[in-house]
Amino acid sequence: AxxxxxxxxxxxxxxxxxxxxxxxxxxxxxxxxLFWYKQPxxxxxxxxxxxxxxxxxxxxxxxxxxxxxxxxxxxxxKISDSQLGDAAMYFCAYRSSHDMRFGAGTxxxxxx
Amino acid sequence: xxxxxxxxxxxxxxxxxTVTLRCDPISGHDNLYWYxxxxxxxxxxxxxxxxxxxxxxxxxxxxxxxxxxxxxTYSTLKVQPAELEDSGVYFCASSQVSGMVADTQYFGPGTxxxxx
Numbered sequence: 001a002x003x004x005x006x007x008x009x010x011x012x013x014x015x016x017x018x019x020x021x022x023x024x025x026x027x028x029x030x031x032x033x034l035f036w037y038k039q040p041x042x043x044x045x046x047x048x049x050x051x052x053x054x055x056x057x058x059x060x061x062x063x064x065x066x067x068x069x070x071x072x073x074x075x076x077x078k079i080s081d082s083q084l085g086d087a088a089m090y091f092c093a094y095r096s097s098h099d100m101r102f103g104a105g106t107x108x109x110x111x112x
Numbered sequence: 113x114x115x116x117x118x119x120x121x122x123x124x125x126x127x128x129x130t131v132t133l134r135c136d137p138i139s140g141h142d143n144l145y146w147y148x149x150x151x152x153x154x155x156x157x158x159x160x161x162x163x164x165x166x167x168x169x170x171x172x173x174x175x176x177x178x179x180x181x182x183x184x185t186y187s188t189l190k191v192q193p194a195e196l197e198d199s200g201v202y203f204c205a206s207s208q209v210s211g212m213v214a215d216t217q218y219f220g221p222g223t224x225x226x227x228x
Contacts, residue, residue, distance in 0.1 A: 004154065009152075037219070039219075042221070043221060044115065044116070044219050044220055044221040044222070045203065045219035045222075046219070047216055047217075047218075050216075091155060093155075098168075099157075100145075100157055100217075101154070101157070102147075102149075102154045102155035102156075103154055104152065104153055104154045105154070105155075
């Protein structure tokens with residue numbers, strides 16, 4: 001069964017600094033997508049960034065970028081120039097044609 | 113454009129009672145998903161509707177859970193009778209494109225269910 005592991009239940013970062021959230025997954029499939037979702041306190045979960053497994057180039061969305069290491073089955077999220085509004089639960093997710101799985105989440109605190 | 117909405121935002125019930133959660137997907141989205149997150153654990157898939165049909169209900173924990181999507185619009189998830197282990201946050205998501213791994217799922221804010 002596919003699993004998604006987020007080994008950091010909590011992380012904190014100083015405003016304007018950079019933080020990296022870890023995610024590893026297990027799969028035997030070759031075609032899949034990986035996602036990072038963000039859920040701010042008391043608000044809905046939104047998609048931050050996604051990566052197609054067949055693409056070698058790491059996805060980037062403004063201050064958010066990923067380090068996708070397919071062989072190692074690793075998919076970390078880097079947040080640059082952290083802002084107070086980045087404080088949230090971050091969920092890593094894996095999706096194939098018949099399965100979608102999430103990690104347990106990492107709670108990110110941003111210190112002013 | 114309105115996002116996915118869920119009602120209620122919180123529900124506290126006694127063990128043995130019945131609770132019905134509602135999800136209104138984004139208009140025009142044929143796909144509707146239910147997920148559950150037990151405190152501190154991963155978000156787990158419950159089921160997937162395509163329009164009014166259940167495409168995949170492999171994640172439904174047991175027959176105390178009943179999901180419906182009459183008319184292919186909003187969906188309800190009923191828990192009857194509720195047990196302590198049913199406590200958690202129930203998320204609903206919707207997406208437009210069916211059968212595509214890449215289609216983006218839009219999530220609702222979740223319903224926090226507490227069973228005492």
